[in-house]
Amino acid sequence: SYVLTQPPSVSVAPGKTARITCGGNNIGSKSVHWYQQKPGQAPVLVIYYDSDRPSGIPERFSGSNSGNTATLTISRVEAGDEADYYCQVWDSSSETRVFGGGTKLTVL
Amino acid sequence: EVQLVESGGGLVQPGGSLRLSCAASGFTFSSYEMNWVRQAPGKGLEWVSYISSSGSTIYYADSVKGRFTISRDNAKNSLYLQMNSLRAEDTAVYYCARAPVDTAYPGAGAFDIWGQGTMVTVSS
Numbered sequence: 001s002y003v004l005t006q007p008p009s010v011s012v013a014p015g016k017t018a019r020i021t022c023g024g025n026n027i028g029s030k031s032v033h034w035y036q037q038k039p040g041q042a043p044v045l046v047i048y049y050d051s052d053r054p055s056g057i058p059e060r061f062s063g064s065n066s067g068n069t070a071t072l073t074i075s076r077v078e079a080g081d082e083a084d085y086y087c088q089v090w091d092s093s094s095e096t097r098v099f100g101g102g103t104k105l106t107v108l
Numbered sequence: 109e110v111q112l113v114e115s116g117g118g119l120v121q122p123g124g125s126l127r128l129s130c131a132a133s134g135f136t137f138s139s140y141e142m143n144w145v146r147q148a149p150g151k152g153l154e155w156v157s158y159i160s161s162s163g164s165t166i167y168y169a170d171s172v173k174g175r176f177t178i179s180r181d182n183a184k185n186s187l188y189l190q191m192n193s194l195r196a197e198d199t200a201v202y203y204c205a206r207a208p209v210d211t212a213y214p215g216a217g218a219f220d221i222w223g224q225g226t227m228v229t230v231s232s
Contacts, residue, residue, distance in 0.1 A: 001170070033218035035153070037175055042225055043145075043153065048218035076159070086153050090216040095167045097143065097155040 002091040004100035014078050020097045020103045022070040022087030031103045032070040036104075038083045046085075047072060074105070082107045099106060110134035110221055112204050124194050126232070130187035130204030130223055138162075138182035141207040143219060144189050146200035146228075157189065158204070161209055172198075194230045198224030201225040 005023040012018040022032060032048040045054050047063035050070065060075045074081055087100040123190040130142070144156040158167045159179040166178055177190040187204050205219035 031213070031216055035219070037153075042222040043205075043219070044222070045218050045220050048220070054220065084152075088153075088155075088219070090213065091213075092213065092216075094167060095158075095215065097158065099153040099155060102152040 001096065002089070002098050003096055004089065004098055006085075006087060006100040006103045008101070009104045009106065011108055013108045014073075014079060015076055018074040018077050018081070018086075018105055020074075020085050020105065022072070022100050023068055024058075024070075024089065025068060026035040027068055027070050027089065028066045030065075032063065032065050033088045034072045035086045035088065036038055036081075036083045038079065043086065077105075077107055079107050081105060110182060112140065112206060112221055112223035114202065114204055114223045114226040116131045117202065119229045120194055121232050122195060122230055125190070126190045126194065128189040128191065128202055128204075128226060128228070130189075132185045132187065133205070135206075136219075137180075137185040139209065141181060141209055141215065141217060142178075142187045143205045144178060144187075144225050145203045145205050145219070145222075146198075147203070147225075148197075148200040151200075154200070158215060159187070160214065161170050165214070167215070172232060191228070194228075199228060199230050 035043040036046045037043040050065040051063040112128045113131045159178045175193045179188045204222040204223045207217035210217040
């Protein structure tokens with residue numbers, strides 16, 4: 001089955017840029033979605049189809065996808081961005097939806 | 109307001125059964141694909157099952173195949189998950205999640221709306 005690999009944790013100072021990666025075999029050929037989950041809350045979609053942003057999501061959130069790595073970039077990080085972030089794809093070969101293991105973003 | 113509300117969670121013994129429900133409101137339920145996603149305590153997200161907008165296409169994660177059954181009633185704006193032969197490792201918060209239909213790649217849509225989740229605990 002298809003595997004997505006995320007770093008367990010990323011730390012960044014307020015106002016700086018955070019980059020969260022999602023690795024997978026030829027992930028650039030798939031559409032990647034990203035979710036933010038704060039403690040005790042349901043996940044929220046922040047990026048879909050690699051780089052599109054749902055309404056209400058700040059422009060500080062952006063995404064890219066190429067080769068074997070997709071990246072969620074959060075610019076001018078704020079304390080309120082501290083959360084777990086998950087990437088997700090649809091694996092057409094197995095008709096399954098796959099999540100990465102999640103990355104805990106810590107704002108220093 | 110677009111909303112998904114899960115119900116039916118609780119404590120069940122190993123080997124037991126439980127039926128989860130997800131009530132949808134604020135949108136045309138029959139036009140969207142639906143999924144169940146779970147999260148074990150302190151763990152990441154795990155996709156469980158998918159059902160197409162008409163209910164004609166269904167997929168399961170290997171971990172629940174043969175034990176869980178997803179279904180929907182578009183007339184009642186409701187999604188269901190029948191869980192049988194429950195195991196301790198099925199203990200998790202279960203979320204229902206909506207996905208817009210991707211006409212080019214059915215099933216590839218993002219989960220754009222999530223419910224608040226319902227807790228299922230499998231323990232003796």
